[in-house]
Amino acid sequence: MSHAHGLRQTLVRKPSNVSTAMSVQGCLHRLLQFLSFHIAKIFGCTQMSSGSLVVNTAGVELAYIDSGAPPHASSYTTIFAVHGMIYTNQTFQKVLNVAPSQGVRFVAIQRRPFPGSTPFTAEELNVILTGGSSEAERDAQMAARGHEMASFVDTFIQKFKLPPLSDDGKTGGVALLGWSEGGAFPIAAIASSDTLPAHVQARLSSYVRSLIVYESAPPVLGFPTPTQNWAPLNDTTMPKNLRLPAFGQWSTGYFDHGDITLSSAHNLDSLSWVLSSPERVPTFYNIPVDQLKTITTYGNDALTDVPFLHFFSYQLQAVYSKVFNDTNIAAKFPHMKKSCLCGDKTGAFAVAGLWAVQDDQKENGTDANVSFKLIHGANRFLIWDDPEKAFHAFMDLV
Known part of the structure; x- marks a missing residue:
């Protein structure tokens, strides 16, 4: 000044x-x-702010960081991003810095029970950590997570008077982006939206322009874990308290895979499941320690994600199938494009996730309705290593 x-x-x-x-x-x-x-x-200066929104009558709040409206734009698109395992919504901060100068608003939502958002109740925690006593209990929890996300987006639209989708579809409206395990939550939001109040359904139907599943492994979408899979999370020879931190470091590597073009045969054996490439240092080791403390968490708030994937596989597959294969959802969200995105140097689990969706869509004859994109040279942490490249990859699908 x-x-x-x-x-x-x-x-x-x-x-x-x-x-x-x-x-x-x-x-x-x-x-x-x-x-x-x-x-x-x-x-990289922005109007970035933080806050939280109440998303239901029980007073549940979801925290967020917001790039703010882009300067001097009468209409703009808003991207709502949901973080994955271990790494919080603060991992998107570099993308938030890019968005306003490109005429886009970027909002990163903090999932429950990560810091700033409402912790799970004892009853919710019991179902997530143990699977509860019935499919009905798990169905209810999945619907609740979906309602929370959908209500957050709807409340944000109203509070900040977000621009609606333009008549030509080139600007306005909102895109939903789920990164890694976070991919399940925008999907759940769309799947559960038909049990929200009619006026909320109508608003979301008119605003949602894109759903992007980014770097999600097969179990996040309810598909079986490939037999080739290895990750510190699953290594029982490793002390249990070290598995999350080890995964947090290992998953940021760059991996040299075989031919993984989208038109190639999906040979899971061609992927590098264990060893990362010696050609580039994993992202984790290039993040300053003080920043690591703000973007990672290994405490109780992070411990719910693994059992959630294990016990809720049926529910995860159900919401995926409803959103990607159900013509009723397509009719209710006529503007919503669906896509899957990952880097070609990312962990094998993310490539396997994209392939699982591609195979499922081909089997169902709906592959023309979903876009698939590989980002050359990118690992799971492109949002940190090259936020501009990540942002433009997102916008290609918005």
């Missing part, structure tokens, strides 16, 4: 008349707008 103030003092001179003063002030205003826009772009 001191540079802008100095610039103002330099440019503004005593006008000879009122019209001259107004002309100078108008030019100055436009110049300051230009400078503020490009300074933000160069230095």
Whole structure:
């Protein structure tokens, strides 16, 4: 602001008349707008803010970080992103810095029970950690997670008066993005939306333009875990308290796979399931320690994700099938494009997830309704290593 103030003092001179003063002030205003826009772009400055929204009558809150509306845009698209295992919504902070200068608003939601969002109740926790006593209990929990996400998006749309989808479909509206395990939650939001109030359904139907599943493993979508799979999470020779931290480090590696073009045969044996590439250091080791403390969590809030995948496989497959294969959902969300995205240097589990969806869609004859995209040279943490490239990959599917 001191540079802008100095610039103002330099440019503004005593006008000879009122019209001259107004002309100078108008030019100055436009110049300051230009400078503020490009300074933000160069230095990554945004209107980023944080907060939380109440999403149901029980008072459950979901925290978020928000890039803010892009400057000088009368209409813009908003992307709602949901984080995965271990890594919190703060992992998206670099993408938030990119979005406004590209005319997009980016909101990263914090899942329950991660810091800032409402912890699970004892009853909810029991069902998640043990599977509860029935499919009905698990169905109810899945629907609740979906309702929470859908209600968050609907409440945010209203509170911040987000621009609706434009008539030509080029701008406005909202995209839902789920990263890694977070991929299950936007899907659940769409699947459970038909049990929300009619006015909420109508608003979401008119706003949702895209659903992007990003780097999600097969179990996140209810598909079986490949027999080739290895990860520290599943290594019973490793002390239990070290499995999450080990996975958090290992999963940020770059992996050298065989041919994984989308048109190739899906040979799971061609993937590098264990060893990462020596050609590039895993992202984890390039993140400053003080930032690691804000973007990772290994406590009780992170311990619910593994049993959730284990006990809720039927529910995860059900919501996936409903959203990706049910013509009723397609009719209720006529503007919603569906897509799967991952890097070609990511962990084998993410490639296997994309392939599982592609195979399922081909089997159902609906593959033309889903877009599939591989990002060349990208690992699971493109959002940190190259946020601009990640942002543009998202926008290709929005």
